Amino acid sequence: MSFELLHAAADSNRWAAILPEVSLGCxxxxxxxxxxxxxxxxxxxxxxxxxxxxxxxxxxxxxSFCCASGACGIGAYLGTETFNxxxxxxxxxxxxxxxFLLTSLLVSVLGVVSLGRxxxxxxxxxxxxxxxxxxxxxxxxxxxxxxxFVALETVTVGFYILVSxxxxxxxxxxxxxxxxxxxxxxxxxxxxxxVLLYGVSGNPLLIGSTDNGMHFGELRGxxxxxxxxxxxxxxxxxVLSGVCFKIGAFPFQIWVPDVYQGAPTPVTAYLAVxxxxxxxxxxxxxxxxxxxxxxxxxIPVLTVLAALTLVFGNLAALTQHNxxxxxGLSGVSHxxxxxxxxxxxxxxxxxxxxxxxxxxxxxxxxxxxxxxMTLLARADGADADAIQELxxxxxxAKTQPFLALVLVxxxxxxxxxxxxxxxxxxxxxxxxxxxxxxxxxxxxxxxxVVVSIYYYFGWVRxxxxxxxxxxxxxxxxxxxxxxxxxxxxxxxxxxPASQPAPSWSIxxxxxxxxxxxxxxxxxxxxxxxxxxxxxxxxxxxxxFGFYQGALGDWLLSR
Amino acid sequence: MITVPLNTxxxxxxxxxxxxxxxxxxxxxxxxxxxxxxxMLVAAILGLVAFSRFNGTMEGNVFVFFILTVAAxxxxxxxxxxxxxxRKRTTIEVDELNALKH
Numbered sequence: 322m323s324f325e326l327l328h329a330a331a332d333s334n335r336w337a338a339i340l341p342e343v344s345l346g347c348x349x350x351x352x353x354x355x356x357x358x359x360x361x362x363x364x365x366x367x368x369x370x371x372x373x374x375x376x377x378x379x380x381x382x383x384x385s386f387c388c389a390s391g392a393c394g395i396g397a398y399l400g401t402e403t404f405n406x407x408x409x410x411x412x413x414x415x416x417x418x419x420x421f422l423l424t425s426l427l428v429s430v431l432g433v434v435s436l437g438r439x440x441x442x443x444x445x446x447x448x449x450x451x452x453x454x455x456x457x458x459x460x461x462x463x464x465x466x467x468x469x470f471v472a473l474e475t476v477t478v479g480f481y482i483l484v485s486x487x488x489x490x491x492x493x494x495x496x497x498x499x500x501x502x503x504x505x506x507x508x509x510x511x512x513x514x515x516v517l518l519y520g521v522s523g524n525p526l527l528i529g530s531t532d533n534g535m536h537f538g539e540l541r542g543x544x545x546x547x548x549x550x551x552x553x554x555x556x557x558x559x560v561l562s563g564v565c566f567k568i569g570a571f572p573f574q575i576w577v578p579d580v581y582q583g584a585p586t587p588v589t590a591y592l593a594v595x596x597x598x599x600x601x602x603x604x605x606x607x608x609x610x611x612x613x614x615x616x617x618x619x620i621p622v623l624t625v626l627a628a629l630t631l632v633f634g635n636l637a638a639l640t641q642h643n644x645x646x647x648x649g650l651s652g653v654s655h656x657x658x659x660x661x662x663x664x665x666x667x668x669x670x671x672x673x674x675x676x677x678x679x680x681x682x683x684x685x686x687x688x689x690x691x692x693x694m695t696l697l698a699r700a701d702g703a704d705a706d707a708i709q710e711l712x713x714x715x716x717x718a719k720t721q722p723f724l725a726l727v728l729v730x731x732x733x734x735x736x737x738x739x740x741x742x743x744x745x746x747x748x749x750x751x752x753x754x755x756x757x758x759x760x761x762x763x764x765x766x767x768x769x770v771v772v773s774i775y776y777y778f779g780w781v782r783x784x785x786x787x788x789x790x791x792x793x794x795x796x797x798x799x800x801x802x803x804x805x806x807x808x809x810x811x812x813x814x815x816x817p818a819s820q821p822a823p824s825w826s827i828x829x830x831x832x833x834x835x836x837x838x839x840x841x842x843x844x845x846x847x848x849x850x851x852x853x854x855x856x857x858x859x860x861x862x863x864x865f866g867f868y869q870g871a872l873g874d875w876l877l878s879r
Numbered sequence: 880m881i882t883v884p885l886n887t888x889x890x891x892x893x894x895x896x897x898x899x900x901x902x903x904x905x906x907x908x909x910x911x912x913x914x915x916x917x918x919m920l921v922a923a924i925l926g927l928v929a930f931s932r933f934n935g936t937m938e939g940n941v942f943v944f945f946i947l948t949v950a951a952x953x954x955x956x957x958x959x960x961x962x963x964x965x966r967k968r969t970t971i972e973v974d975e976l977n978a979l980k981h
Contacts (some may be wrong), residue, residue, distance in 0.1 A: 467942055474949040481956045485963065494964040495976050501957050502912055506903050508953075509919035512946065513896050516923045519939055520889070520930030532936040579979040707979070 330405040338398040338410060341382055341418065345425075345455035348374045349448045356444040364444070368433045371447040375426040375454075382419055402464060406536050409464035416677055416876070417461030417602045420684060424595045425454030427688045427854075431587035431695045434848050438700035439487065446486060450591070453479040457595055461602040464610075466515045466535035469603060473511070473567075476599060477504045480592065484584040492707040496583020503566065503576035511563025517556030521547075537611040545614040557612055561622060564607070568600030568656045569649075571629035578637075581649030583707050586698055589645055590691035593652045598680050601659050605673060608663065616667055623664050628765050631657030635772040644694060644709045647776065648687075651735065654769055655683060661762050662750040668757035674876035675753045678869075679746035682734060685862045686743050689731030692855040693724050696848060711780055715787030723852060725784050730859040734866070736777035737770050742865040749877065888929035895922035909961055909971040913954075920950050 336343065348371065355367050398410040428450050436443045456475035463469040481504065485497025515535065521527070522534030522543040529546030531539040544553060566573040581589045612619050634654030641647040659676055666672035697713065699705040718725040734743035747770065754763050865872070895918055902915025924943050931939030965971050 467938075467945060470942075471945050471949065474953070478949070478952050478956055481953075481960065485960050488963050491964070491967040492978055494960060494967055495979055497960045498909065498964055498976065499979070501953075501960055502903065502909075502916070505916040505953060505957070506900075506919075508949075509896075509899065509916060509923065512920065512923040513926070516892075516926040516930065516939075519942075520926060520934070523930060523934030523936050523939075525934065530934075532934070533938065534936070535938055535942070583979050 333403055333405050335398060335401075335403040338401075338403045339408065339459065341378055341422065342455040342458050344378055345375075345422075345451050345458070348378075349451035349455075352444050352448045352451070367444050368429065368436075368447055371451060372426065372429050372433070375422060375429060375451070379419070379422050379426060382422060386415065386419075404468075406533070406538070407465045407468040408459070408462045409537075410462055413602075413605065413673060413677065414462035417598065418458045420598060420677075420680065421454055421457040421461065421595060424457075424591065424598070424684060425450050427692075427858075428587050428591045428595070430851060430854055431590060431688075431692060434695050434851055435585055435587050435698070435706070437848075439489075441487065441489070446483070449479045449482055453483070453591070453595070457599050460599050461606075463603070463606070464537050466519070466537075470508075470512065470515065473599075473603070474508060476596070477508060480504070480588070480596065483588040483591065484580060486588065487585050487703065487706060490583075490703040490707065492583040492704045493585065494583075496580045496707075499576055499583075500580045503580075507563045507566030507573065509563075510559050510566070514556045514559030514561075514563060517552050517559065521550060521552040521556065537606070540611045541613055544612070548614060548617075554615065554618055557615055557618060558622065560607065561604075561619070564600050564604050565626060566600075568597050568604070568659070569630075569653045570626045570656050570660060571633050571653070572626075574630070574633065574653045574656075577649045577653055578641075578646040581652070582643055582645045584645075585706055586645070586691060586695045586709075589649070590688060590695075593648065593691070594684050594687050597652065597656060597659075598684070600656075601663065601676060601680065604663055605666065605676065608667060609670070609673070620664060620667050623660055623667075624759070624762060627657055627660035627664055627762055630654070630660060631765050631769040635769045635776075638776050639772065641776070642711050644711060644714070644780065645707070647711070647780070648690065648694075651773060651776065654773055655735070657769060658747060658750055658766060661754050661759070661766050664762065665750070665753040665757040665759060668759075669753065671877060672750070672753035672757070674878070675746075675749035678749050678873065678876050681872075682742035682746040682862070682865065685858050685865070686731045686734035686741070689727050689855055689858040689862060690735065692851065692858065693728045693731070696724060696851065696855075697721075711783050712787075714780065714783045717784040717787075723856070727855045727859045728784055729781050730862050732777045732781050734862045736774045738774070740863075740866040742862045745866055745869060745873075885929060885933040889926060892922045892926035892929065895919075895925065907973050909973060909976075912973070913957060913961070917950065917954070920946060 351374075352367055352371055355370065356364065359366070399412065399415070400410065402409050429447055432443075432446050432450065436446060453476050456472045456479070460469065460472040460476065463472055481497055481501050484500045485494045487493035518540060519534045522531055522540055524530050527543075527547055527550075529543045531543050533539045534543065544550075547553065562573060566576075569577045581592065584592060608616075608619050608623075631654055634650055634652075634657055638647055638650035638654065641650060659679060662672050662676035662679060666676060694709060697717075698709055714728075717728065730741065734741035737744045737747040751763060751766065754766070899915045899918035899922060902918065903912050906912050906915065924946055927939040927943055927946075931937065961971060964976070968976065970976065
């Protein structure tokens, strides 16, 4: 490569275009510096810095949208490639950016609640959440397999740490190991697919061969010139299976229930929303740019996956009693609905907007539900976070009416009850599937909705009508907690009792006494600002259900 | 200099990948599974270098460095998790790591 070429490549580095991601990375580093510089008593302020920083960034990002037409802000880069083709800034990418920033902000808020009850190092949690957030935002704009792979691995390695973050809990560590093995397996499949595509597209003997085969646009040109290449088809299938691991589509969903159960609740939320949305962001980019000439292969594969995912996710969720497993498996069925949208988008691109709207609604409703779960999760015993049963929610309406309301709105939206935003999301996807004439898939999806209402309402029933069977609310909550506490005790007892405190353990922050040692679900809710945030989320779920307005127009018009 | 044809290299890479993949699916010891995962990455690296050499493009060689970095990060985190889990449960056999079932 000559000097001029290198110079031209360096000229396309527009750092201003990825300012939000760079700021997130710097914020993550700042947190680590603050931990070293600040006195121990001031460490409580560090998570606040993380949350405030992300809020400011989110506001700036939204503001830069408002002047998208002008030369100011990030809007100026729309439709251009930067960093020598590694990134392509599109409207979809901008939407996903805001989406991921909001996700990491909400995860940080939940993290404050969840970590506040435990004696674990805290600052690293927020630091890793921020780094993952930045990598997710880059992932949604990637236009090159190197960018895609590196961003995806940054996300995945970060998640390995976060999933096993409650390292005093054997369940959290086991979930981390399971995620590690399945995650690395999926990365291996993805990587080998990339290698095959790179190898075949660079073959000088084939028509349209390119020396930049990892660039999505160049790859598309090559694939269009070679419509029936076996190696290319194999590569595409391998890349798609790697991505399907991330979204939890049917044959690749084995890790979902275990990992979702063992991970700390805020991390479960991050996996359920961030990781899944990232998978769909890449999938949409890939099938609409690089793999577009192979639609004849991609459409049948995704159609079969969507149908199987819808059937499996809903049926498997029916029998669950642990709420984290339940929400994980119901997340699999949501992946099915979204895959239906992706298949529809291959027939008419308007469906991309429907998928994004669905993702947005899923974000709001999921965080409403996960927020309630985080607030109600007990912190007695290392494994308590992984053992949240449907029975724990019995009588929530009487003990915590506000949280019960938020939970019901969130679950109703996930189930797709009108007029909540989840209903509108499903409606938009079904309309675009209908226009794409996917009648068979549509029938499966409608059946899936019916089944999902059943298990979501099992949860709602427990919260609204379940009898706490006792007069005083503390007694009732203690009784509801009793079987769980017994189970936790059994699990703890099953471990070697003589475990000494690990000598390498990081010093704990003494200024945070372990709250709620009594373990009653009712006594936990002291976090008023978080409750307000949850109320806002629930209000947004209702609001966007009634009114799609400018946002809906913006998403659905193309 | 003996030139190895591209087909041989790609076949070797595919065979390595298959060994790694089957190892992950079939073996029961976490460390062996972890080794198999690394074999899959190495298979991909070999494929990249071979294609890069025979196609005359540099991209594959550059990508190898990214993969090596990522693999190193993954090993660091992964072994830490395995060690922490072993200290808790005193086993790394996947059959016995089944506390997360219903």
